[in-house]
Amino acid sequence: MENDYIAEKLNTLKKEIENRPNKIQYSIDIHIKDLNECVNRRYSLQDIFNYLFNDEKQVTFKYFKNMLYRARKRLTRKTGGNNQPEKLIKTQPKTAHPVKKHNLFSILDEQEDKKELHDNxxxxxxVEDRFARLLAEKEKQNK
Incomplete structure (x- = not known):
């Protein structure tokens, strides 16, 4: 197969990879639609890999396939109009009760104030004091 179509579509990607070798995944994310178009035209991933990476030591074929997989995953999420993946906005789930923002130590202080001191x-x-207190509590419950 001729590499003219590949060269036409992926020339900018190849230049970007040569200029910025530390941002290969980002470059592939941006040009994933062009890569998918080449694959849809029945060009093999090996042909595309050979065109993009002349030096085998820079990236292995397996790593290239993993980068394509990640780029396609990002593309299936929401995509922006500029062919770059959008960042997902993290939203706080709605809860039935409002979330109280307290200092954890203040909650512990409140619990200590409510708790009666245990006489050990x-x-x-x-022993007689404890027994009398327990009897008084039991009588209150029975009433």
Whole structure:
């Protein structure tokens, strides 16, 4: 097959890869539609790979296929009109109750204020006090 069509479509991509070898994935993301068009015209990925990368040591064929896969994944998401993938906007999910923004330590302080101090003494007076308190609580529950 002739490489004229590939050369015509992917010339800008090849120049961009030569000028900016550290941004190969970004370049492929931008030109993914041209790459897909070449594949739809029955050009093999190996032909496209050979045209774009003359030096085999720069990128392997498997890595090139992985970059194409990632670029196609980004394309299936929302795409902008300028052939560049849009960044997805993260939205906060709607909850049934409003989210309270408190300092975590203030919540702990509130819990400590509400909690009664536990008397862990084991002398006779402490045991009698605990027993009386438990009886009083039980009587309140029965009423």
């Amino acid at each position: 003494r084991s002398d006779k007076q402490a």
